[in-house]
Structure formats: structure tokens, C-alpha cells
Amino acid sequence: MNMHNVSWVRQDMVSPSARPDRQNGRLEWTRKNLFNGWVSTFLTLASVAAILWLAVAVAPWLGNSVWQATSLAECRQLLDGAPGACWAVIRDRWPQLLFGFYPPHLYWRPVLAFALLFAAFAPVLFRSPPARALWFSAVYPGIAYWLIWGGSLWFPTAVYLGFAVAVGLISLSARISHGFAISVAILGAVLWWLYAVEPLTSTANALLPITLDVVASRDIGGFLLSIVIGVTGIAMSLPLGILLALGRRSSLPLIHLLSVVFIEFIRGVPLITLLFTASLLLNYFLPPGTNFDLILRVVIMVTLFASAYMAEVIRGGLAALPRGQYEAAEALGLDYWKAQRLVILPQALKISIPGIVNSFIGLFKDTTLVMFIGLLDPIALAAAIRANTNWQGIYWELFIFIGAVFFVFCFGMSRYSMYLERRLKTDHR
Amino acid sequence: MAMKSGASREPFQLSMLFNDSRYRARTIQVFAFIILVLAATWLLDNTIRNLAALGKDFSFGFLWSTAGYDISPRAIDYSSTSSHARAALVGLLNTLIVAAMACVTATILGVFAGVLRLSNNWVVARLMTVYVESFRNVPALLWIIVVAAVMSEAMPAPNAFRGENPRASMVLWDSVAVTNRGIYLPVPDFTRSLGQAELALGALDLNDIAILGVLSLSFLIHRGLVKHAQRVQSATGRRPITWWKSLCIFALPMVALLYALGFHLDYPALKGLNFTGGLQLRNSFIALWIGLSVYTGAFIAEIVRSGILAISRGQTEAALALGLSPARTMRLVILPQALRIIIPPLISQYLNITKNTSLGLAVGYMDLRSTLGGITINQTGRELEGMLLMMLTYVAISLSISVVMNIYNDRVRLQER
Numbered sequence: 001m002n003m004h005n006v007s008w009v010r011q012d013m014v015s016p017s018a019r020p021d022r023q024n025g026r027l028e029w030t031r032k033n034l035f036n037g038w039v040s041t042f043l044t045l046a047s048v049a050a051i052l053w054l055a056v057a058v059a060p061w062l063g064n065s066v067w068q069a070t071s072l073a074e075c076r077q078l079l080d081g082a083p084g085a086c087w088a089v090i091r092d093r094w095p096q097l098l099f100g101f102y103p104p105h106l107y108w109r110p111v112l113a114f115a116l117l118f119a120a121f122a123p124v125l126f127r128s129p130p131a132r133a134l135w136f137s138a139v140y141p142g143i144a145y146w147l148i149w150g151g152s153l154w155f156p157t158a159v160y161l162g163f164a165v166a167v168g169l170i171s172l173s174a175r176i177s178h179g180f181a182i183s184v185a186i187l188g189a190v191l192w193w194l195y196a197v198e199p200l201t202s203t204a205n206a207l208l209p210i211t212l213d214v215v216a217s218r219d220i221g222g223f224l225l226s227i228v229i230g231v232t233g234i235a236m237s238l239p240l241g242i243l244l245a246l247g248r249r250s251s252l253p254l255i256h257l258l259s260v261v262f263i264e265f266i267r268g269v270p271l272i273t274l275l276f277t278a279s280l281l282l283n284y285f286l287p288p289g290t291n292f293d294l295i296l297r298v299v300i301m302v303t304l305f306a307s308a309y310m311a312e313v314i315r316g317g318l319a320a321l322p323r324g325q326y327e328a329a330e331a332l333g334l335d336y337w338k339a340q341r342l343v344i345l346p347q348a349l350k351i352s353i354p355g356i357v358n359s360f361i362g363l364f365k366d367t368t369l370v371m372f373i374g375l376l377d378p379i380a381l382a383a384a385i386r387a388n389t390n391w392q393g394i395y396w397e398l399f400i401f402i403g404a405v406f407f408v409f410c411f412g413m414s415r416y417s418m419y420l421e422r423r424l425k426t427d428h429r
Numbered sequence: 430m431a432m433k434s435g436a437s438r439e440p441f442q443l444s445m446l447f448n449d450s451r452y453r454a455r456t457i458q459v460f461a462f463i464i465l466v467l468a469a470t471w472l473l474d475n476t477i478r479n480l481a482a483l484g485k486d487f488s489f490g491f492l493w494s495t496a497g498y499d500i501s502p503r504a505i506d507y508s509s510t511s512s513h514a515r516a517a518l519v520g521l522l523n524t525l526i527v528a529a530m531a532c533v534t535a536t537i538l539g540v541f542a543g544v545l546r547l548s549n550n551w552v553v554a555r556l557m558t559v560y561v562e563s564f565r566n567v568p569a570l571l572w573i574i575v576v577a578a579v580m581s582e583a584m585p586a587p588n589a590f591r592g593e594n595p596r597a598s599m600v601l602w603d604s605v606a607v608t609n610r611g612i613y614l615p616v617p618d619f620t621r622s623l624g625q626a627e628l629a630l631g632a633l634d635l636n637d638i639a640i641l642g643v644l645s646l647s648f649l650i651h652r653g654l655v656k657h658a659q660r661v662q663s664a665t666g667r668r669p670i671t672w673w674k675s676l677c678i679f680a681l682p683m684v685a686l687l688y689a690l691g692f693h694l695d696y697p698a699l700k701g702l703n704f705t706g707g708l709q710l711r712n713s714f715i716a717l718w719i720g721l722s723v724y725t726g727a728f729i730a731e732i733v734r735s736g737i738l739a740i741s742r743g744q745t746e747a748a749l750a751l752g753l754s755p756a757r758t759m760r761l762v763i764l765p766q767a768l769r770i771i772i773p774p775l776i777s778q779y780l781n782i783t784k785n786t787s788l789g790l791a792v793g794y795m796d797l798r799s800t801l802g803g804i805t806i807n808q809t810g811r812e813l814e815g816m817l818l819m820m821l822t823y824v825a826i827s828l829s830i831s832v833v834m835n836i837y838n839d840r841v842r843l844q845e846r
Contacts, residue, residue, distance in 0.1 A: 032549070033549060033550060033551040034550060034551060034552060036549055036550070040548070040549065040550045040553075043545070043548070043550050043552075043553045044550055044552050044553065047552045047553050047556050048552065050556075051556070176444065179453065179456075179457070183460070251454070252454055252457060252458050252461075253458070254458040254461055254462055255457070255458065255461060258461070258465070264824075264828070265820075265824060267780075267827065268820075268823055268824035268826075268827035268828060269784070269820045269823045269824060269827075270784035270785065270787040270798070270823060271784075272787045272788070272790065272798060273787065273798065273802065273816065273819060273820050273823065276802065276816065277816060277820075280806075280812045280816065281812055281813060281816055283479065284475070284476050284479045284480070284812075284813055285472050285475055285476055285479075286475055287475055287478075288475070288478055288479055288482055361566070365567070365568040365569070366568070368568040368570045368571065369570065369788070371570075371791075372790055372791070379568070379570060379571060379574060379791075382574075383574075386578075393582060395575070395578040395579070395582055399571060399574070399575050399578070402571060403567040403571055403575075406566065406567050406568055406571070407563065407566045407567055410565075410566035410567070411562060411566045414566070
């Protein structure tokens with residue numbers, strides 16, 4: 001078609017006109033997200049009113065905070081009738097809330113142990129940790145124990161030698177059979193711990209005493225206690241939970257039955273009853289005259305409790321794996337443990353990360369229950385502070401502080417698990 | 430390479446017990462069994478020796494001796510002369526009552542928070558996120574103690590309600606008194622009461638039975654009405670309007686019955702130093718109930734949210750394309766599918782609530798743990814029997830809840846080819 005035959009042709013583009021005012025900008029956003037229909041409008045107004053009411057109620061209380069006082073009466077005197085928070089209680093009892101009745105001149109020991117905890121976590125936190133970091137993670141429990149409880153360095157060393165004995169026995173008897181070697185190693189290590197640790201510790205201590213001041217378990221309290229129980233429970237419940245989950249899916253009827261009974265029993269009772277068992281009944285089940293540390297008993301019970309929940313989470317992950325993965329592992333000629341270790345568990349654990357971290361968070365929150373058997377966790381200390389004549393009648397400040405610390409730990413864990421999930425995501429969705 | 434057939438003809442060697450997968454399974458189980466028997470024998474032997482050393486025997490006879498302590502609140506008749514077994518039963522009922530109430534409120538709270546967290550409304554969604562994150566990341570025990578502390582420290586004492594210009598006043602048209610000793614509520618009462626029927630376990634209120642009977646009768650008639658409406662709808666395509674008929678079916682007989690029984694409310698009133706009349710909800714009960722509800726509500730909100738999010742968008746779009754209204758889309762398409770995902774974790778939250786009622790220890794609620802597992806054990810010195818009985822009771826509750834819910838779960842499960 002010839003251009004000249006046409007009367008008029010537009011040669012340039014029409015410049016786009018701006019959207020109508022109501023369709024963009026803040027006004028439109030507000031209309032869409034805040035006042036979209038009368039239900040939404042009502043909800044917005046109600047929430048804004050609630051927030052304002054809360055702010056009006058809380059702002060003067062926070063604004064008038066008193067940080068320097070030694071008792072609630074002094075706080076009230078300073079405030080002179082005005083509403084105000086008395087954070088002085090936190091300032092006054094800060095070391096107690098953190099460490100319980102741990103001797104003040106030894107505070108550096110738990111602090112150092114806590115700092116080293118991050119180094120021990122390095123293999124989990126970083127993608128390709130150096131081999132040396134793994135060694136440090138392995139010896140960390142011994143170091144932390146020694147730092148927090150004190151005593152002779154030779155005791156944790158002797159306990160660790162038990163693992164060396166086990167490794168030695170495995171390499172000696174591995175030629176006969178794999179399973180046989182493992183049984184021998186476990187037996188050897190247990191015998192070592194039962195009969196060799198104590199004489200070895202005392203002998204080595206007589207030759208070369210390396211000791212720290214002993215701190216009794218009843219003096220350990222506050223967030224230190226929560227973290228000790230929480231971290232130990234977390235570290236031990238995962239492997240135990242994996243074993244229980246594998247046991248529940250096992251084709252061996254006896255192993256399956258034992259795992260099911262254990263898991264269902266533990267999941268059926270409240271943690272408190274298990275803790276009371278630890279404090280009241282354990283003396284019945286052990287040889288007469290045995291008496292061992294209350295914190296250790298609690299850690300064992302918390303671990304057993306958490307591992308039953310962990311087992312169910314991991315069982316979910318195992319069940320979610322397609323059958324093809326199991327069959328492929330078998331077809332490659334891998335034996336049971338190799339198949340689990342190299343093919344099944346890495347995938348199953350990855351699927352169950354959210355559940356696993358949720359159990360970790362639950363376990364950490366459950367450490368507060370130890371107050372019922374006389375251990376001084378932060379909530380028990382808060383009760384003690386509220387019973388003290390100086391601070392009688394105070395509650396919000398203490399509970400807000402304790403709640404905030406728990407929130408930071410638990411929220412941090414849940415965010416980290418989300419990050420871990422994203423990092424480990426390898427599918428192409 | 431040629432395979433040698435007939436591997437089973439190989440002569441049996443001892444190492445095959447460990448190396449041959451045909452025998453290994455049995456070897457492992459035999460070993461496990463031996464270890465189990467040894468451990469059980471060891472524990473039993475220790476227990477027997479310890480009991481002998483303490484001069485105790487193992488018997489449940491203590492259950493029938495006089496308890497000698499008071500329990501309140503109590504759902505059935507109990508006095509300090511009743512037996513330990515009855516004290517345990519009262520405690521068990523208290524556990525179940527607070528668990529059931531916390532389950533209901535936590536579900537309501539959780540469903541609201543979960544749905545609102547998905548709402549398009551920016552403020553409400555953020556507010557619900559704050560609720561969920563702050564309540565589930567702080568121990569339940571702390572929430573229970575916070576509620577207890579607020580109730581006992583910040584609420585007015587009963588004598589603040591006294592005088593010409595009282596410092597505190599009752600709320601909700603002078604019917605509810607919130608004091609530092611608990612909350613006093615009006616209770617329904619009947620002037621022409623039917624009385625009570627004495628049963629083996631306790632007295633049964635005949636008024637409640639009558640109300641329940643009328644309710645179930647109304648329910649049956651209502652079901653007939655709905656079935657009829659459905660028949661009409663499938664025959665003619667037009668659904669008859671039934672809502673006012675349903676209302677009548679439920680309301681009229683109930684109003685008639687309540688009038689016949691002389692129904693009225695018994696209001697709490699200040700007499701002397703304290704409130705009398707009405708129903709007193711103790712601080713311990715309120716703390717446990719509210720604390721567990723708000724804590725578990727946050728978990729349920731997450732369960733509801735993930736259940737709704739798990740339904741693919743195509744379902745909503747398809748329902749809207751069929752011309753269903755948004756409300757019907759939710760009710761007929763999204764919720765039935767989402768419930769299938771929501772129910773199993775919801776059950777485990779209910780179980781958690783039931784187990785967490787044992788935290789009532791912190792505020793002095795008299796549940797199973799503080800009657801049978803607390804005072805009874807302290808009085809009789811029967812730790813072993815008491816703890817065993819208490820644990821088995823908890824396990825029985827857990828197992829029965831999961832059985833009931835599993836049956837429901839099987840019924841709503843997706844029927845696949």
C-alpha cells in the first residue's frame with residue numbers, strides 16, 4: 001500500500017498517559033490493603049485502636065523506667081506515683097538470672113564455654129569446615145564439662161579414652177565381622193567407663209594435678225542451666241531419634257516393637273512426670289547406694305523425651321522419600337547402614353529440617369520445667385526474686401526479660417532453620 | 430562370571446551368624462532380646478532390693494485408704510474423708526476439664542489468627558504474625574505464670590468492690606466480678622429443679638439430662654428438615670428456605686423447657702469479705718486455661734495457615750469460575766480439603782494441651798499430677814505405685830485421643846483410585 005494514497009497516517013507513538021490517580025500510589029495501596037470492604041475496614045480500625053490503646057498504656061510505663069534502685073519500694077519512691085517500669089530488678093539480679101548461684105569470681109568459665117560453643121558449632125554453620133574444626137567439635141563436650149563443673153581435667157580425658165578404646169577394638173576385630181566388631185567395641189567402652197575411668201583419673205591426678213575449682217550442680221542455674229540442658233539434649237536427642245526412627249521402620253519385629261513401645265510411652269506422658277521419675281524414682285531402679293548428679297539425670301530424661309518426638313519427625317521424613325531411593329541404594333549393593341548413611345538419611349533429614357528444629361525449640365522451652373524438681377532455671381529464679389522482700393510485687397519486668405531471652409533464642413533457631421532449608425534446597429522447583 | 434547356584438547348600442559356619450543376611454536378622458534380635466531381658470532383670474532386681482531395704486511392699490491398697498486432704502475445684506462429690514482413688518478421679522476430671530476448655534479456646538483463637546494472618550488486610554496480618562511468633566517462642570510455663578501473676582497482683586481485692594464509691598466494679602451489667610481471688614460468674618439455676626439421680630460414681634443432675642435430651646431431639650428433627658430440603662433441591666433445583674424453621678426447632682422447645690424448670694441466673698454478690706453465689710473460677714484454673722489457650726493457639730494458627738496455603742490456587746479459581754461466592758468457595762471447596770491436612774497436627778496439639786495441663790503445678794491447680802502424683806504420694810510414700818498409675822493414665826488418655834482422631838482421620842482421607 002502506498003503511503004501517499006492514504007489521507008493521514010500517524011508517524012509517532014502516542015505517549016502513554018498516566019494511570020488514573022485512584023489506581024496507584026499510596027492511596028490505592030491503602031484502599032486495597034486496609035479498607036477493602038467493610039469487614040477489612042472494621043478490622044483495620046479495631047486493630048489500630050487496639051495498638052493505640054496498648055501504646056498509650058505502655059508508653060508512660062516504659063518511658064518512666066527506673067534503672068537504679070535496690071528495691072521495689074525505692075523504685076516506687078523514685079516514680080512518685082507515676083506509672084513506670086522498674087528495670088532495676090534486672091540490673092540488680094542480672095548475674096543471678098544468668099548464672100544462678102555460680103561463684104561470681106568463676107563467671108569467666110561458663111562465659112568461655114559459651115564462646116567456645118560457637119567454635120564447636122562451626123561444622124554445622126559453615127559449608128566446608130576444616131578437618132581441625134571437626135576435632136574441636138568432638139572434644140568440646142569434655143572441655144565445656146570441665147570448664148563449667150571444674151574438677152580434674154583427667155576425668156573428661158579418661159572418659160574420652162573410652163572412645164579411643166572402642167575405635168581400637170573395632171580395628172582389631174573388624175576382620176571377623178562388622179556387627180561383631182561394633183558389639184565388642186560397645187562392650188569394651190562400657191567396661192572402660194565403668195571400671196577404668198575412676199582409677200585412671202585418680203592416678204593421673206596424683207601424678208599431674210590439673211584441676212579447676214569444683215562447682216556443685218545445685219549452684220548452677222539461670223540461663224546457664226537452660227543452655228546446658230538445652231544444648232546437651234539437642235546434641236544427643238538427634239542421633240538417638242534417628243536410631244529410634246530407623247528402629248520403628250525396621251523389618252526386625254523385636255526392634256520394631258521396642259521402638260514403638262518406647263516412642264508411644266514417652267510421647268504419651270508429660271515431661272514433668274519423667275522429671276519426677278528422675279528425681280523420685282531413679283533411686284529405686286539403680287543399685288542400692290547409687291546416687292548421681294541431678295542435672296545429669298535431668299539431661300538424660302530430657303534427651304529421652306525429645307528423642308521420641310525427634311523419632312516421629314524423622315520417621316515422617318523417611319516415609320516421604322520415594323521407594324525408588326531405597327531400591328536404588330539396594331541395587332547399588334550398599335548394605336543397610338551404608339544405604340542409610342549415604343542415600344536415605346541425608347535426604348530424609350533434609351526434608352525433616354523444619355520438624356527437627358521445631359523439636360529443638362520445644363526442648364529448649366521445656367528446660368523451664370526443671371524448676372519443678374528444685375533446679376534453679378530462670379523462671380524458678382524469678383519466683384525466688386518475687387518472694388524476696390526487696391522485690392515482692394514485681395512481675396512484668398522479670399517476665400518480660402526472661403520471655404525476651406527465650407524469644408531471641410527460639411526465634412533465632414527458627415529463622416536459621418528457614419535459611420538452612422533454602423541453602424540445602426537442591427531441587428529445581 | 431557364572432553365578433554359583435544353591436548358595437544355601439554352603440556348610441554353616443559360625444561367622445555366617447554375623448555376615449549372612451539370612452541369619453543376621455535373627456542374631457541381632459536374639460542379642461537384643463538377651464540385652465532386654467538382662468536389663469529388665471537388673472532393674473527389677475534393683476527395685477526389689479531397694480524396696481526391701483526401705484521396708485516397703487508393692488501394692489495398690491493405699492488407693493482405698495482415706496485421703497485426708499481437700500481438693501477444689503471438684504467436679505464430683507469429694508471430701509477429705511474420701512479415698513485416695515476418688516481423689517485421683519477428681520484430679521483426673523480436673524485435668525480433663527481444663528484440657529477440654531483449653532482445646533476449645535485454643536482452636537477458636539488459632540483458627541481466627543491463622544485465617545487473619547492470610548488476610549489481605551496489611552495491619553491485621555502483621556498483628557497476627559506478631560501474636561504467633563511471640564507466643565510460640567516463649568515457654569508455655571512462662572505464659573501460665575504471667576497470667577497467674579497478673580490475676581493475683583493486678584486485679585482488685587474483693588473488698589475494693591465495697592462501699593459507696595467502690596474502687597472496682599463488676600463488669601458486664603454487674604454480673605461478673607474479676608478479683609484477685611478469681612473470677613466470679615453467674616451460674617444457671619432452676620427454681621423447679623428436677624433434682625439429682627444418685628449413681629455409683631456420683632450424683633447426676635437431671636436438669637442437664639433434660640436439656641441434653643431436648644437438644645438432641647431438636648437436632649434429630651433438624652436433620653430431617655435438612656434432608657428434606659436437600660431432596661427438594663435435587664428434585665426441583667430450588668432449595669427451600671429453612672433457616673427460620675431451624676431456629677424454631679432449636680429455640681422453641683428449649684425456651685419451653687427452661688421456662689418449665691424455672692430457669693434463672695444465680696449472680697455472685699459481695700457478702701462479708703468475699704463474693705458468694707455464682708461460680709468461682711480460681712486463679713489457678715484461669716491461669717492454666719488462658720495460658721495454655723494463647724500458647725497453643727499460636728501453634729494452631731500456624732497449622733491452619735499452612736493447611737489453607739497447601740490447597741492449590743487452582744481450587745479457588747475453579748470454584749470461583751463455577752460461580753460460587755467467596756464464602757461458599759471457602760466452605761464447600763477450600764475448608765473440606767484443608768481440614769484433611771489440618772486435623773492430624775491439630776490432634777497432636779490437643780494431646781500437647783492435655784499433657785501440658787500438668788504445668789498447673791506451677792500455679793497450684795489440683796489436677797491428676799498434684800492429687801495422685803503429688804499429695805497422695807507424699808502422704809503414703811508410694812512413689813513407685815503412684816507414678817506408675819499416673820503415667821499409665823496419661824498414656825491411656827493420649828492413646829484414646831489418638832485412636833478417636835485416627836478414626837476420624839481415616840474417614841476424611843482422600844479416596845484415591
